[in-house]
């Protein structure tokens with residue numbers, strides 16, 4: 001993990017929102033390349049290409065992107081919803097989940113992804129953006145649920 005990204009790295013693109021395993025927050029992420037490392041280890045970098053990291057904007061923790069996954073990762077994130085849109089959709093999902101009483105039974109919860117898709121589509125959100133945020137949101141909701149149970 002690398003901190004203090006400011007001077008030695010370059011932002012490539014935003015990477016939507018994620019559950020950060022370092023600070024335990026649902027935080028906006030971005031993709032950065034480590035320019036200084038590229039200079040310091042010129043020979044190995046020339047051989048292996050640039051290093052890319054997923055960086056948490058809340059705690060600055062950097063998670064290296066596997067070399068053979070760089071292209072795929074960049075493609076996914078350039079198509080991902082922006083930070084603002086991600087946060088907005090997340091809030092809508094949370095509202096539907098809480099107000100719709102989806103935690104009352106497993107059967108009800110299993111209908112959640114389809115029903116929430118219809119509700120959010122009616123509100124004008126794009127299917128691909130809703131699909132992108134739904135698993136992240138569900139993971140976050142369950143994490144809070146587990147925390148509440150164990151406390």
Ligand SMILES: [Zn+2]
Nearest residue numbers: 020023056059
């Ligand atoms: Zn973090």
